[in-house]
Amino acid sequence: MNESPAAEPVVPGSHAEPEQEASTRFGRLRERTDELELFISGLLAFALLAVPGYLFDIWARSSLHTEGMYFQVLWFVFSISVGMCYVLAVALIAHLTVRGYWIGLVGLKSHFPKGIDWDHLPQMGPVSRAFMRARDGGLDGSIQRADRLATMLFSTTLMCVQTLAGTLVMAILILGLAMVVAALSGGSDTAALIFMGVVMAGLLVLGLLPAMLEKSIARRQARGQSTARQQRMLQRVLGGLQRVPLMRLIQTMQLTMQSNLRSRFFIVGYMSAILVAILLGGLQVAGSVKFSLFNRYQVVTEEAVDHGMLSAHYESMRSAHDQLLPYPMIPSDTVSATQLRLFIPHRPQRDNTLARERCTQLPGGRNDARGAAAATAAVDCLAQLWTIQLDGKPVDLHAFVPMERRDLDMRGLAGYLPMAGLAPGRHDLHLLWNADGPTRGGDRRREYFIPFWYAPDP
Template identity: 75%
Template structure:
């Protein structure tokens, strides 16, 4: 008895309209992506170049009032955000340039669909024409390459910004925890730095966990031994990392670019961009402190000017360029009145460590007195750190008083030096901070010379 053959199960037909519809939606989305890239780049590129200036002003004002971990916290936040702004702005300007080139190519394609008419280039020699023609990919190839480069620039920029933002958040949380532990331990910066170091080592160790587990699993497989436990541990670790929103957000974009380009080259460029971003803030600060980062002054050297006149010493001559130079100051380079106002700034970052060493009347270098004794204690302490002479004669700082200068965003000591009996003409103030200090290091001896001209006859005009 012949059995009728059993019909093979037929596959469920896939609706034919799904793929074309999805492709249509993607095409429309792709066209919109180019427009959105241009809109975002144009909106942010040049606006971001102005942000570091505002951030620098805010940081400069705040950094003068802090020390220790508070200073480190401000510095890391400032340097990261400034670097993020510069990297993002430069990358977006480059993206605008490439995307503009792409638009130009698309316009040429619409008017000259055949591309270069090599036959019309009669004035070009046959060898040059043949060489260039063999290496020309045509408008379509150029459009595709420009489009690809613009998209890669835009996506890589976003990855760098996300990395810097994540680093900033992580560092702020780590520093906050370290400062809290240090506060509970008595306010020791050494404890805070130890906590920060332990956190950084732990984070670096976490980054190597997947690599080490994969190596261990591979070794067990090579020996024919089971590795289910290690695999489950690795999967749990990766699942835990996936709970970090920023890592999950970066993963698809980063791995897509990394897998479609040379992985090592991408990682080198990516890490280089992050490193450059972290250095840019230091360059901006150095540019504010230095008269010029790049110069060829062979006669009027920095040493010569330090022993001459600096605008930072004269309130009437100071500018925004002198914002970070918290130097001793007098009103102007010419003085007509009978007394000279001398303002000596107090910088917690420098003065507080010395106060803890020399000001034995202040337990731990902290002035806890109230009323008039608080002012007296502050003057007595800073008088141990500063020495002042006028034309070689010592100036007694006991008559100085604490002064809060809202116009300069500084606190310090102010004294009014009598000028009666001085001859008209040049006179020199000489101030030394930490005269017992070494030649190098943060607590090194620092000298300030302030020449001025006494012109008593001008007040009578």
């Protein structure tokens, strides 16, 4: 009787011993990879869906107080962070779904090792049975495909998050340097934008340089010319890129997937996910500003309510949905007191630009006065930007005072309009910002209509 040769024993201290131990450890780790994926996905997937709401609240409160480069920094941090949360959450939920399907297949395999019993499907005709059988990969094939898809989803998700995180860090650094350049050039945003454009163009060239050098090397080799100089330059560029931690972090994962999948489709899908993630922040902001992104209001249109009643004009009606609408406001749509408080928010992103042009008493649009003079200077400046009428009669803004509203997280001007002499019933406030401004753009002319009903106490 022939005996199979026994496996050669591993001699302690030999070279094969550490290799076998490493293989064993990797095998054990691979057996637990699925558990680790499920644990991470389950822990993060649904929790991340709540994070964008908190980020939006923080950004909305902070953005009302800033302008220029400071606003851009906040916007980059918000948009990329929100996109990162949404992409990670959706991808991890998809991963949980696929991994759950995989678990179901593994369970079926343990109870029905042979898979589908085609002979016990009498309700299926012979043609349909033959067609389905020819295209069915069996439980083993389905388990393998589901496992592969889940792993690909998990790895691609991590790559997208790492790319977005790296983009966020790079954007903050570039914007921070741009702010320094702007400060050194007297607060000019133009200098900051030029600096950002130069840096972004340099980064684009640096990213394309390896491919350009490879093509140059190929052309010179085809002509029989020396390429030693080009190769040294390419190696220096690649060596410099390798010093970027993000590049080293995702390189192995990206090249592994790119080389084992259709390269173009992978790159398109990968970059599309990054682009969608960045756009999600803007979509959330648009959804907050607009009453509804998808609607069929053909009669009560946006133009109609702009000249009717908006909840953002009444403090008693404002909600979280009006957080990004710093409109002039009064306490309520009905007034019974003898004085009506009107609050006009000061929005640096819009007002500061006009203040630099029109408020000649404030050098550079900055109010450097002290004491009561600072309050007077603020009122005099903003009075040049606003025109107010009550029932068609002008209202003097110089009687207003600067006010800080911690409840609204805003600063602005507050004035008390006398109601004595007004007849009970409807009255209209008409406010106009930048009356001589253009019809489009950030500094365009803006009108606000605030109807209210005066009902004095008997």
